[in-house]
Amino acid sequence: xxxxxxxxxxxxxxxxxxxxxxxxxxxxxxxxxxxxxxxxxxxxxxxxxxxxxxxxxxxxxxxxxxxxxxxxxxxxxxxxxxxxxxxxxxxx
Numbered sequence: 001x002x003x004x005x006x007x008x009x010x011x012x013x014x015x016x017x018x019x020x021x022x023x024x025x026x027x028x029x030x031x032x033x034x035x036x037x038x039x040x041x042x043x044x045x046x047x048x049x050x051x052x053x054x055x056x057x058x059x060x061x062x063x064x065x066x067x068x069x070x071x072x073x074x075x076x077x078x079x080x081x082x083x084x085x086x087x088x089x090x091x092x
Contacts, residue, residue: 009039018090029087033080 013036020026058068 017087021091029084032087033083
């Protein structure tokens with residue numbers, strides 16, 4: 001169900017992004033990144049509710065919260081760059 005939700009939200013956000021940028025001349029890639037990521041958070045909400053399982057997994061692999069935070073920042077920067085280029089390509 002999570003994979004299906006992610007697929008539907010990704011296709012929907014792609015179609016909306018492409019239609020907005022090509023027909024309405026609205027070029028706002030960071031808003032579109034925020035919009036599409038917001039829909040993905042809904043899909044991952046059930047996973048976030050299992051916080052105790054996450055703590056156990058982090059303890060198993062000896063990953064601290066601070067290191068997880070910095071790894072998340074690196075991933076977030078890569079996420080923004082990749083999505084920006086994707087939205088730029090949709091305009092073409």
